[in-house]
Amino acid sequence: MKNGWKTKKLVDVATLQRGFDLPRQDRSSGDVPLVTSSGISDTVSKSAVDGPGVATGRSGSIGNVFFIEEDFWPLNTVLYVKDFHGNDPRFVFHLLKNFDLKRFATGTGVPTLNRNCVHDELVNVPPLAEQQRIVGLLDEAFEGLVTAKANAEKNLQNARALFESHLQSVFAQCGPGWVESTIGAEIKFIDYRGKTPLKTTSGVRLITAKNVKMGFLQEMPMEFIAAASYTGWMTRGIPQKGDVLFTTEAPLANVAQLDTDEKVAFAQRIIIMQPNALRLDSTFLKYLLLSQPVQQRIRTKGTGATVQGIKASLLKLIEISFPKSLTAQEQIVRKLDDLREETQRLARLYERKIAALEALKKSLLHQAFSGEM
The missing domain is CATH 3.90.220.20 (DNA methylase specificity domains)
Structure with a gap:
């Protein structure tokens, strides 16, 4: 571990608290983000937590981690960071994303993220200046990864849409014979x-x-x-x-x-x-x-x-x-088989690229919190 880094319990780096019930005010009347376990899904008229902040799914979509720039209202299905203990909020955000938070879920009915188990985890924490340097590197890298993943997903959709479009054109209207x-x-x-x-x-x-x-x-x-x-x-x-x-x-x-x-x-x-x-x-x-x-x-x-x-x-x-002719049917089948094979080849290519981008993201997080960045 690098000089200046310290090993601490996560509770001494960021204290997690349970969110709140819905406020009574009409949601449509406000502009404060309402944070649920699946993300920012609505707005309310008042805030409960000063921003910037970090929240993660407590029940429902366990393990999702969100960074909220402004003041927000965390719903009772999330845990939010109440105290950063002088650490950079975005460093804490990336730190929590590096965890497999789902392994801290307990309960036989509806699994719930066990805050105490998360708090007991040991983490390596650098000085504030080093935290900010790491955050700058991760934010820049992840911005590029987000763009690359979006492009790959769009290309994947386009490849599949190409086959669907051709398939529809073949059967949309009857040809001669x-x-x-x-x-x-x-x-x-x-x-x-x-x-x-x-x-x-x-x-x-x-x-x-x-x-x-x-x-x-x-x-x-x-x-x-x-x-x-x-x-x-x-x-x-x-x-x-x-x-x-x-x-x-x-x-x-x-x-x-x-x-x-x-x-x-x-x-x-x-x-x-x-x-x-x-x-x-x-x-x-x-x-x-x-x-x-x-x-x-x-x-x-x-x-x-x-x-x-x-x-x-x-x-x-x-x-x-x-087509009345079996030969004509077989010709159509050959063309569709060839196009489907090419579509599947492209789909596999883009799926591998998306998986590689996700693996790179995990690798960068690992490097960051192992003192290798």
């Missing part, structure tokens, strides 16, 4: 909705609606039924690789393709779709069901006030359009 039909006229349903199997720790993989995402199957949660139960369970029909999986509720209209030849079992809110192979390509059907025009028709037929779902009888009535 397209035919009109309905889902029920072209597709056989294997319906395992409403059946709840006995789950086991190993055996044949069980696919439920939780695994079916928009355009792909997700491994988790990984659930199973006993291998000996497979034949007796799958009496409604055996799926094949390439079959299209459709969720009928919670969520409605997620679509993916079965991507394995291995035995898998199905249950809970899934319809397996097997198109007439002489008229409709399975992968083309996947993209067709993912497209905005068809998604909108499905949701229009959906029912339910709390959880929207669709009955199989109504799903079969949904109108669809597709």
Whole structure:
């Protein structure tokens, strides 16, 4: 540790206090920030704490740390710093962000940040002038990281939007040689909705609606039924690789393709779709069901006030359009597959960049409070 640095309990660096109940004044009549566990969410007419200040989520979104420039009102879902003991407020802000505050949460019902446990933590604290130097370096670095992360997130959204835009353009209007039909006229349903199997720790993989995402199957949660139960369970029909999986509720209209030849079992809110192979390509059907025009028709037929779902009888009535030629369908599939692959490559690139920026942020905080900056 550098000369002049001291090891102290956090309570001797910054004293945390619980926030207050909502003031009685009308929120809309004031301009004082109301700080909750998720951030500044509203304003009130009077302040309870002089700024600048630091607050962190006590319950709800535990561990979020905020710096507030002006006077503010901390809600009772946060802990705020009452006394900085002569330390720089922004140094304390960065110090708390360097903590994994969630590990100090206690309680079996609604977890709550235990202030006393946080206060007992030992921290390394430099003199005030060194604190201010570190704050200047961190603030400048984090400003650049915020900009870089925002750009990466925007690029990630743009990459995904590019594919969605092209997908919509393909199915927005029928081209020459397209035919009109309905889902029920072209597709056989294997319906395992409403059946709840006995789950086991190993055996044949069980696919439920939780695994079916928009355009792909997700491994988790990984659930199973006993291998000996497979034949007796799958009496409604055996799926094949390439079959299209459709969720009928919670969520409605997620679509993916079965991507394995291995035995898998199905249950809970899934319809397996097997198109007439002489008229409709399975992968083309996947993209067709993912497209905005068809998604909108499905949701229009959906029912339910709390959880929207669709009955199989109504799903079969949904109108669809597709090229009469299987060759034309396959050409569209190849183009969409190539674009999707490129979109996913870009998405992975930007996701890695965002993760790297977060890792760099943690590294800078570690360096700062280890005396290495």
